[in-house]
Amino acid sequence: MNSSFKDLLVWQKSLQFADKVIARTETLDTSAKHYRLIEQIEAASASVPQNIAEGKGRFHPKEFRQFLFYARGSLYETITLLHLFAMRKWITNSELETFEQEANEIGKMLNGLINSIKY
Numbered sequence: 001m002n003s004s005f006k007d008l009l010v011w012q013k014s015l016q017f018a019d020k021v022i023a024r025t026e027t028l029d030t031s032a033k034h035y036r037l038i039e040q041i042e043a044a045s046a047s048v049p050q051n052i053a054e055g056k057g058r059f060h061p062k063e064f065r066q067f068l069f070y071a072r073g074s075l076y077e078t079i080t081l082l083h084l085f086a087m088r089k090w091i092t093n094s095e096l097e098t099f100e101q102e103a104n105e106i107g108k109m110l111n112g113l114i115n116s117i118k119y
Helices: 009-025 033-057 063-089 093-116
Strands: none
Touching: 009 033, 009 063, 009 093, 033 063, 063 093
16 A cells, blocks of 8 residues: 655644644533534544545546645635634634644645646
């Protein structure tokens, strides 16, 4: 089995990012348990490295590129949910800023990889 996706720095960083997001959701203390939103941010953040890996396992570079677009969309979804969590005071503005900086770095890496794929 070819697991070359593990060698991609963007996969490694997005996996670490997802782990941090999920770890933070485990400590959320909301007045009304918003399980759906918590599940959604966990799924969106985990979807970033999952889509990178799935795309890398596809046969054609065009398919890999499409999965990178999916990964980028999931990253933007995660950022949006983080902003909502900050608005609700579930995370601090400082935490939001840290998460957003990491997400922006991953986004730039995804854009670079997307633009490098010729098909």
